[in-house]
Amino acid sequence: MVASPQYLTPEDYLQLEAESPVKHEYFDGQIYAMSGASDGHVTIALNLAALLRSHVRGTGCRIYMSDMKARIEARNRFFYPDVMVTCDPRDREVAGYKRFPKLVVEVLSESTEAFDRGDKFADHQTLESLEEYVLINTRHQRVECFRRNEAGLWVLQYYTPETATFCLESIDFTDTIAALYEDVTLEPSEEIFDAKS
Numbered sequence: 001m002v003a004s005p006q007y008l009t010p011e012d013y014l015q016l017e018a019e020s021p022v023k024h025e026y027f028d029g030q031i032y033a034m035s036g037a038s039d040g041h042v043t044i045a046l047n048l049a050a051l052l053r054s055h056v057r058g059t060g061c062r063i064y065m066s067d068m069k070a071r072i073e074a075r076n077r078f079f080y081p082d083v084m085v086t087c088d089p090r091d092r093e094v095a096g097y098k099r100f101p102k103l104v105v106e107v108l109s110e111s112t113e114a115f116d117r118g119d120k121f122a123d124h125q126t127l128e129s130l131e132e133y134v135l136i137n138t139r140h141q142r143v144e145c146f147r148r149n150e151a152g153l154w155v156l157q158y159y160t161p162e163t164a165t166f167c168l169e170s171i172d173f174t175d176t177i178a179a180l181y182e183d184v185t186l187e188p189s190e191e192i193f194d195a196k197s
Contacts, residue, residue, distance in 0.1 A: 010071075013078065014096060023067070026078035034080065037066075040138045040184045041107045045082040047180055048105060048136070052085065055173050061087040061102070069097035070104065074126040082107045082136075085171055088129060100129040103170045107136045110187075121146070125154065131170035139189040141181050145169075 007029035008016070016031070017024060024031040037045075045065060052063045064084045071078050078097060081104045088100035104124055106116045116135060124133055125148075133154070135144040143159040143166045159166035159177060167174045 010076065010078070017069075017078075018096070023080055025080060026076075028076040035111070037107075038109065038138065038187060040187055041082075041109055043182075043184045044107045044136055044138065044180065045105075047182055047184075048083050051175050051179060052083070052168075052171070052173065056085065056087075056171060059087070060089070061085055061171065062091070064098065070101055070124075070127075071097040071099045072123050072126060073099065075123045077123050079120065079123075081105060086129075087171075099127075101127065102129055103132045103134065103168060104130060105134040105136065108138055132168060134168065136180070138184075138187045140186065141177055143177070143180070 008026070008031060009029070010026065013024070013026045013031060017026075023034045025034060026032075049063055049065050056063060062085070064081075064086070066080050066082050068080070068084060069078045070081050070084055081101070083103075083105035084098060084101045085103040086098045086101045088102075091098040091100050106112075106120070108116060121133055124130055131148055133146040135146075137143070141161050145157045145159070145166070145168065146154045147157065147169060149155050157167075161177050163177070165174050165176050166180065
């Protein structure tokens with residue numbers, strides 16, 4: 001990601017983004033161009049969106065993929081989640097971004113994983129509407145669901161092939177790990193330990 005040189009207001013950003021052939025995320029006055037995603041990344045996001053679409057049909061909830069922005073006003077940010085679900089009627093008032101997501105899903109890539117786990121997650125925690133923040137791995141079949149509990153704390157639950165299914169409690173959805181990773185070739189992971197150790 002490459003930052004823009006000048007400060008932009010949110011209004012400037014939205015106007016530029018509407019005319020730009022390249023997507024940018026917005027961080028308190030700076031914009032950063034987004035790079036393309038891998039085959040596995042795109043396939044996972046598409047699989048999940050397809051599974052969720054039929055699940056929420058008729059409920060008033062809407063599913064959005066990576067071309068819809070999430071606005072985080074408390075931190076002056078705009079992000080493009082891989083998958084986002086909003087059930088708040090106020091999100092139908094603005095066409096270019098959503099402010100009240102219930103569920104945000106990021107499919108991890110090597111270049112963005114640290115940010116998705118760290119600052120981006122912290123920014124999303126300021127959204128009162130958000131009930132679940134989900135990270136999906138592209139190197140292993142693993143889903144990490146962070147859920148806000150009644151005390152306002154974020155609790156992590158992992159899902160892997162051993163669990164067989166995964167659950168998105170915010171929208172009362174359960175399906176199989178196999179369906180989520182259908183047609184996905186996992187990306188190679190770097191070995192952390194030397195083979196001799």
